[in-house]
Amino acid sequence: MRGFFIPRLLRQAEWRGRVALRSLSAVIQMRTFYPSPARVERGEGHFFIRLDGIGDFWLWLPFVAALKKAYPQQSFYLIANRLWAELAEITGLFSRILPIDPYRLRRSYSYRQTLTNELRRQLPPAEVLWQTTYSRRIAAEDFLAWVLPAEKKVAWERDPATAEPRYLSEWIDKSLYDSVFSGDSSPSIHEWLRYEQWLRSINGMSLGWKVYAQIRQNLPRLERGVVALAGSSVKYKLIPLQLYRQLLLSVYQHTKLPIRILGTATDKAYVENLALPFLEDLSGKLSLVEAVEEVASARLVVGPDTGLAHVAATLGVPTLMIAGGGHWGRFVPYPAGVPFPLKVLANEMSCFGCGWMCQYQWDRRRPYPCIARLSPEGLIEQALLWLDMQGFQQHAGALG
Structure with a gap:
């Protein structure tokens, strides 16, 4: 069994090395041109830096909505990942959105x-300036927080899994931010619960679900x-073709509803290989x-663990999500009591949370x-039972 850990240890070592080089380069640049964090005695508006994925951004919105309610007269400015910056426009939360390229920011x-x-x-x-990204990077989010002038700079504690060099991350947090919120550090606590803890520590606020x-x-x-x-944004979370083909065929036969499949241009070959004429x-x-x-x-929406699946569920659309366990608990399943119609199809393993x-x-x-070994039979049985509970059985009969 010891040999199973070799891929993980090698990947962690490689990852830590790359992160350390990028972070050190960014810190040298920061200290060369801006020896201390940019400060002003009086500023205006609230700045937010979000450079992660679509799902991270979307699940963050109730936190921003709560702050917007608390500071209705303030302008909110967002420095956003250009991948989803246009999506931020439809939220109505921000006075201005500035899209940037986080990939180049970390490397160039x-x-x-x-x-x-x-x-x-x-x-x-x-x-x-609000630094609300849990998995923040010194060469990206922290760099921008250092060079942008503000009266006050506050941050969320850093995710240890980002593998930043400890001596650099501790120095950054102490030198850059006026306060660093530290809540439940469990890797399996959901993002919404982390945000809720932070809001309560400010002035007893709650998440703005109405957003x-x-x-x-x-x-x-x-x-x-x-x-x-x-x-999927990464291939290791992609649903195996045979599994997805069987699931979509079962959903089609059960609901008798037409199916439209979405993806980027690079997903076209994957869709063609599904070989389902009704798509x-x-x-x-x-x-x-x-x-x-x-x-x-x-x-109904069906798919892998992607940002659009979270969008669908939070907008009230019944959503079947096939998920692995890398961030189990942090993003899915949703916390008990959250009223969004998401069914997560997974095969829980002891290594979940890796x-x-x-x-x-x-x-x-x-x-x-954790995804490749999912059993089609068990997964489809779960999916169809959940569809019946959502009322799709009656719909299928009406169309039959």
């Missing part, structure tokens, strides 16, 4: 310098059958906002065992 000295000059030119000094209903009101109210999601392939044809409109118009540092498999270009 010249991009960091050019971006710093551009952001300092476009943005006024902030009253409060999802408000967004839903501004989206199309059509019912276009089933929407399937094709791809309407929209891969590569929609913008992100158009894809959100599609899932909001669906009666942070996607798989101890069984080195190759990140194919699904990890």
Whole structure:
């Protein structure tokens, strides 16, 4: 059994080495051009830095909505991952959104310098800069927090799994932020519960759940059958073809509803290999906002653990999600009492919560065992039972 841990240990060592080099380069650049964190005596508005994925951003919205309610007169500025910046526009929470490239930010000295000059030119000094990313990077989120002027800078504690060098991360947190919130440090606590803890520590606030209903009101109210999601941001979370083919076929036979499948242009070959004639392939044809409109118009959404699956569930669309265990508990399943219709299909293993540092498999270009070894029979049985509980059995009979 000891040999199973070798892939994980090797990957962690490689990961820590790359992170350390990028972080050290960013710190040298920070100290060279800005020897101390940028400060002002008086600023205006609240700044937020979010550079992670679509799902991370979407699950963060109730936290921002709560702050917006607490500070209604303040302008909110968002420095956003360009991947989903257009999606931030439809939330109505931000006065201004500035899209940037986090990949280049972490890796390019010249991009960091050019971006710093551009952001300092476009943005006024902030009253409060909020660093709300749990898995923040020194070379990305912390770098921007260092160079952007603000009266006060506050942060969430850092996720230990980011593998930042301890001496650098502790120095950054002490030198840069006025306060660092430290709540429940369990890796399996859901993001919403972390946000709730932070809000309560500020002034007893609660998450602004109504933000999802408000967004839903501004989206199309059509019912276009089933929407399937094709791809994943990383290949190790991709649903195996045979498993997905059987699941979609079972859903189609059970509901008698048409199925439209969404994805990027790179997902087209995957969709074609599903070889299901009843699928309407929209891969590569929609913008992100158009894809959100599609899932909001669906009666049912089916897919892997992706941002769009979270969008669908929080907008009230019944959602079947096939998930692995890398961040089990942190993003899925949802906490008890959360009223969103999400059914997570998974085969829980003792290694769940590994942070996607798989101890069984080195190759990140194919699904990890927690997904690859899912039993089609058991998964489909769970899925159809849940569909019946959501009222799809009656719908199928009516169409039969």
